[in-house]
Amino acid sequence: MSNQKKRSFQIEAFKHRVVVDPKYAERTWKIIEHAIHEIYNHNASGLSFEELYRNAYNMVLHKFGDKLYSGLVTTMSAHLKEISKSIEVAQGALFLEELNRKWNDHHKALQMIRDILMYMDRTYIPNTRKTPVHELGLNLWRDYIIHSGKIQSRLLSTLLELVHKERTGEVIDRGLMRNIIKMLMDLGSSVYQEDFEKPFLEVSAEFYKVESQKFIECCDCGDYLKKAEIRLNEEIERVAHYLDVKSEAKITNVVEKEMIANHMTRLVHMENSGLVNMLLDDKYEDLGKMYNLFKRVPNGLSMIRDVMTSHLRETGKQLVTDVESSKDPVEFVQRLLDERDKYDKIICQAFSNSKTFQNALNSSFEYFINLNSRSPEFISLFVDDKLRKGLKGVTEEDVEIILDKVMMLFRYLREKDVFEKYYKQHLAKRLLSGKTVCDDAERSLIVKLKTECGYQFTSKLEGMFTDMKTSEDTMQGFYANHPELADGPTLVVQVLTTGSWPTQATVTCNLPTEMATLCEKFRSHYLGTHTGRRLSWQTNMGTADIKATFGKGQKHELNVSTYQMCVLMLFNNYDMLSYKEIEQATEIPTSDLKRCLQSMACVKGKNVLRKEPMSKDIGTDDAFFVNDKFTSKFYKVKIGTVVAQKESEPEKLETRQRVEEDRKPQIEAAVVRIMKSRRVLDHNNVIAEVTKQLQSRFLANPTEIKKRIESLIEREFLERDSADRKVYRYLA
Amino acid sequence: MPPRASKRKTAPPNSSSVTSSDGRSVFSKTKTKGLGKIDRLFNSYANSSSGEIDPDGIVALCSDLGVDHTDVRILMLAWKLKAAKQGFFTQDEWRTGMKALRVDSLSKLKKVLPELEIEVGKPLNYEDFYAYAFRYCLTEEKQKSLDIESICELLNLVLGAQFRPQVDSLIEYLKVQSDYKVINLDQWKNFLRFVQEISFPDLENYDSSLAWPLILDNFVEWMREKHS
Numbered sequence: 001m002s003n004q005k006k007r008s009f010q011i012e013a014f015k016h017r018v019v020v021d022p023k024y025a026e027r028t029w030k031i032i033e034h035a036i037h038e039i040y041n042h043n044a045s046g047l048s049f050e051e052l053y054r055n056a057y058n059m060v061l062h063k064f065g066d067k068l069y070s071g072l073v074t075t076m077s078a079h080l081k082e083i084s085k086s087i088e089v090a091q092g093a094l095f096l097e098e099l100n101r102k103w104n105d106h107h108k109a110l111q112m113i114r115d116i117l118m119y120m121d122r123t124y125i126p127n128t129r130k131t132p133v134h135e136l137g138l139n140l141w142r143d144y145i146i147h148s149g150k151i152q153s154r155l156l157s158t159l160l161e162l163v164h165k166e167r168t169g170e171v172i173d174r175g176l177m178r179n180i181i182k183m184l185m186d187l188g189s190s191v192y193q194e195d196f197e198k199p200f201l202e203v204s205a206e207f208y209k210v211e212s213q214k215f216i217e218c219c220d221c222g223d224y225l226k227k228a229e230i231r232l233n234e235e236i237e238r239v240a241h242y243l244d245v246k247s248e249a250k251i252t253n254v255v256e257k258e259m260i261a262n263h264m265t266r267l268v269h270m271e272n273s274g275l276v277n278m279l280l281d282d283k284y285e286d287l288g289k290m291y292n293l294f295k296r297v298p299n300g301l302s303m304i305r306d307v308m309t310s311h312l313r314e315t316g317k318q319l320v321t322d323v324e325s326s327k328d329p330v331e332f333v334q335r336l337l338d339e340r341d342k343y344d345k346i347i348c349q350a351f352s353n354s355k356t357f358q359n360a361l362n363s364s365f366e367y368f369i370n371l372n373s374r375s376p377e378f379i380s381l382f383v384d385d386k387l388r389k390g391l392k393g394v395t396e397e398d399v400e401i402i403l404d405k406v407m408m409l410f411r412y413l414r415e416k417d418v419f420e421k422y423y424k425q426h427l428a429k430r431l432l433s434g435k436t437v438c439d440d441a442e443r444s445l446i447v448k449l450k451t452e453c454g455y456q457f458t459s460k461l462e463g464m465f466t467d468m469k470t471s472e473d474t475m476q477g478f479y480a481n482h483p484e485l486a487d488g489p490t491l492v493v494q495v496l497t498t499g500s501w502p503t504q505a506t507v508t509c510n511l512p513t514e515m516a517t518l519c520e521k522f523r524s525h526y527l528g529t530h531t532g533r534r535l536s537w538q539t540n541m542g543t544a545d546i547k548a549t550f551g552k553g554q555k556h557e558l559n560v561s562t563y564q565m566c567v568l569m570l571f572n573n574y575d576m577l578s579y580k581e582i583e584q585a586t587e588i589p590t591s592d593l594k595r596c597l598q599s600m601a602c603v604k605g606k607n608v609l610r611k612e613p614m615s616k617d618i619g620t621d622d623a624f625f626v627n628d629k630f631t632s633k634f635y636k637v638k639i640g641t642v643v644a645q646k647e648s649e650p651e652k653l654e655t656r657q658r659v660e661e662d663r664k665p666q667i668e669a670a671v672v673r674i675m676k677s678r679r680v681l682d683h684n685n686v687i688a689e690v691t692k693q694l695q696s697r698f699l700a701n702p703t704e705i706k707k708r709i710e711s712l713i714e715r716e717f718l719e720r721d722s723a724d725r726k727v728y729r730y731l732a
Numbered sequence: 733m734p735p736r737a738s739k740r741k742t743a744p745p746n747s748s749s750v751t752s753s754d755g756r757s758v759f760s761k762t763k764t765k766g767l768g769k770i771d772r773l774f775n776s777y778a779n780s781s782s783g784e785i786d787p788d789g790i791v792a793l794c795s796d797l798g799v800d801h802t803d804v805r806i807l808m809l810a811w812k813l814k815a816a817k818q819g820f821f822t823q824d825e826w827r828t829g830m831k832a833l834r835v836d837s838l839s840k841l842k843k844v845l846p847e848l849e850i851e852v853g854k855p856l857n858y859e860d861f862y863a864y865a866f867r868y869c870l871t872e873e874k875q876k877s878l879d880i881e882s883i884c885e886l887l888n889l890v891l892g893a894q895f896r897p898q899v900d901s902l903i904e905y906l907k908v909q910s911d912y913k914v915i916n917l918d919q920w921k922n923f924l925r926f927v928q929e930i931s932f933p934d935l936e937n938y939d940s941s942l943a944w945p946l947i948l949d950n951f952v953e954w955m956r957e958k959h960s
């Protein structure tokens with residue numbers, strides 16, 4: 001370009017003005033106006049889209065956009081006024097139909113007009129910030145039709161009336177409704193809300209208020225819930241069919257509030273049909289309905305939960321404090337298990353297994369199980385009963401299920417160490433009397449306890465099993481070494497390690513000579529292989545099988561306790577013995593001896609002895625004879641097994657005392673452990689930590705903890721901090 | 733603690749042993765002379781065979797001072813002397829104590845008693861004195877607690893003047909309760925804290941969930957029951 005000479009171009013303006021024909025705009029407009037009329041009169045087919053578009057385009061191009069726009073407004077408005085009148089005169093049901101039809105017409109017309117005026121829409125309107133054609137059309141419709149005085153309220157009341165009709169069971173034209181509602185929605189969400197939704201919600205609230213009042217007076221809880229559910233589903237369906245989807249949440253809120261929230265309390269506490277009745281009668285369906293409905297309202301579920309909890313606690317409390325049921329421990333525990341099963345099922349089936357409800361169940365059980373201080377004992381007795389005889393013929397899986405359920409109850413106990421003590425006692429009796437039906441079940445339970453409470457809890461119990469096994473081996477060794485004894489009475493000894501088994505006082509008892517020598521032989525054999533040990537015979541725990549021949553030649557094998565054996569063997573040498581003589585010879589403690597004689601002389605079917613006088617009680621002057629007339633259907637007769645029984649009062653006190661004593665060192669150990677690791681700690685935290693550490697065994701009493709701390713201070717394990725008296729220091 | 737008889741030096745005669753050519757002998761003479769007066773005072777009450785002032789000697793001392801031998805001021809004196817065994821003063825203890833008091837005669841000793849009371853009353857000293865009072869009463873080796881009777885007397889003696897109502901109630905309680913037959917040092921120390929810190933007799937600011945010994949928790953409960 002650089003070579004070329006620069007020549008300035010000059011564009012000269014037109015020397016003459018181009019005057020657009022002033023009538024041009026008017027003429028063009030008239031064409032368009034006419035077209036609009038035709039469109040509204042359903043005569044659009046004769047129009048040329050291209051021509052109209054060009055005309056509109058030219059008008060805008062030649063700066064006649066204003067005229068075009070304002071013309072449009074005027075024309076359209078005029079038409080709409082006409083339309084409005086025709087709608088107003090429509091009668092009854094035709095009103096909505098006419099409205100609908102006219103709306104469709106207008107909508108179509110609007111499309112066409114917008115297409116024609118597209119150029120204006122795209123250039124003139126953005127520049128002038130005026131409302132686009134389509135929107136303009138909607139606004140005008142809104143202003144001239146929907147908000148027209150004669151139409152607005154009539155429209156609303158018609159719509160609401162239709163809804164009401166449908167609610168009262170009539171069928172309505174849903175398609176028409178849908179179209180009208182869609183029209184309102186198209187006109188803008190504020191139109192929909194102001195002209196329909198808000199009043200709709202108000203009217204609905206009123207409707208449901210009235211209806212719920214009516215229902216609550218005449219229905220019982222279950223029926224009411226059913227009706228409420230139906231209504232709720234209805235409304236949801238209504239929205240799906242012909243309302244804006246956003247209305248669903250709002251209308252359901254209304255129903256929930258009016259039908260559920262407002263009557264919640266009354267429903268729950270309704271006499272004879274409320275929540276408590278449903279729980280008692282296992283009405284799973286109704287409970288499920290209640291759960292699903294109440295879930296929707298604030299505090300609904302917590303109300304159900306609270307009522308259930310307080311009811312459960314009340315029934316539980318009655319269960320455990322009932323004097324009658326306390327008489328039979330097995331029954332007691334069974335009822336607890338049944339109650340738990342019941343609620344488990346309810347929560348599972350009706351409350352969708354909700355965790356919060358499970359927690360409420362657990363906390364309630366924990367509350368009332370511990371109201372009865374004998375619960376640990378009873379649970380142990382229940383297990384004892386099952387392991388002795390209750391599990392015959394039950395499959396292995398069922399055994400596991402029962403034991404798992406028992407473990408659930410065990411978890412609720414606060415005083416687990418009391419349970420341990422009783423369990424040990426009962427287990428000892430079972431093992432020693434050979435009364436466990438199922439070794440596997442026993443082991444299984446020990447494993448469960450170990451998983452729950454740790455190794456320490458079960459180490460002694462396991463020790464008991466070990467002792468039994470070891471004793472078997474010892475006996476084999478004994479007889480292997482002493483083949484000459486094979487002909488005499490068979491001795492079976494169980495050697496019990498003192499620490500593992502419940503402590504027993506050693507008692508006096510003179511064994512018959514044959515047994516005494518045999519026992520001595522065993523003692524020397526045992527001590528020969530185990531030096532440094534001490535053996536003491538527990539004659540109060542043994543059993544014996546003896547063959548007896550009675551007066552008429554009846555032969556029987558009697559299974560008796562060691563004490564009973566000692567007494568019976570005396571009669572080999574004497575026909576008659578007085579109580580005093582028996583006492584002297586055997587040296588068995590008085591109360592045990594009396595019980596022993598009672599079981600042999602006063603119990604029908606087991607009366608191998610005869611007593612004079614024939615009273616039920618043993619007096620010190622009574623005389624005893626072998627009962628020659630003794631008969632029994634069976635060859636083997638069992639007399640007086642040592643069954644684990646509910647403790648008597650003094651025994652109970654003693655056990656409790658022992659438990660308390662055992663707790664002291666445990667508390668001290670916990671305190672020392674905590675102080676050793678923390679070195680310095682204030683009083684309240686010590687109490688809190690100790691309680692937490694011992695929680696799995698028992699609930700530690702703060703006063704007791706304080707006593708132990710003071711004892712430790714005295715023995716110089718701890719000291720009080722000199723500056724802050726609330727703080728303790730560990731003394732290494 | 734065993735009496736320190738074995739470690740005791742024999743009482744040196746008055747001034748004759750220590751002489752030196754320099755002027756120091758004058759001082760030492762004065763010192764030993766001062767010591768002499770203290771020793772003489774000591775000897776006037778000491779048991780000649782044991783070489784210590786024994787209970788009889790203390791009784792005599794008290795009457796000369798015009799003070800009852802159960803008076804708390806004698807306890808204060810013992811504290812000042814750091815006497816190890818109740819009812820006895822060794823020569824060492826005597827010497828140390830008298831020197832600390834700057835006293836070498838009976839009249840001076842009498843005069844210094846009120847000062848001693850004030851000194852004991854100072855907070856730091858008082859706590860020490862209070863604990864000392866307990867330990868002083870322990871007679872057996874390895875003894876760690878005192879029986880209730882002795883405790884009551886001691887409370888009266890040590891705290892009675894200043895905290896009469898508390899002491900009276902506490903003594904009453906100690907006599908009727910049966911949880912504790914003896915009181916140990918820790919509990920004793922807390923008695924002092926109690927009378928110093930807790931408002932009486934309303935006991936408003938007592939919080940049993942704090943680290944007060946159990947015996948005081950029980951005492952407070954007993955008081956509250958009595959007054960309800």
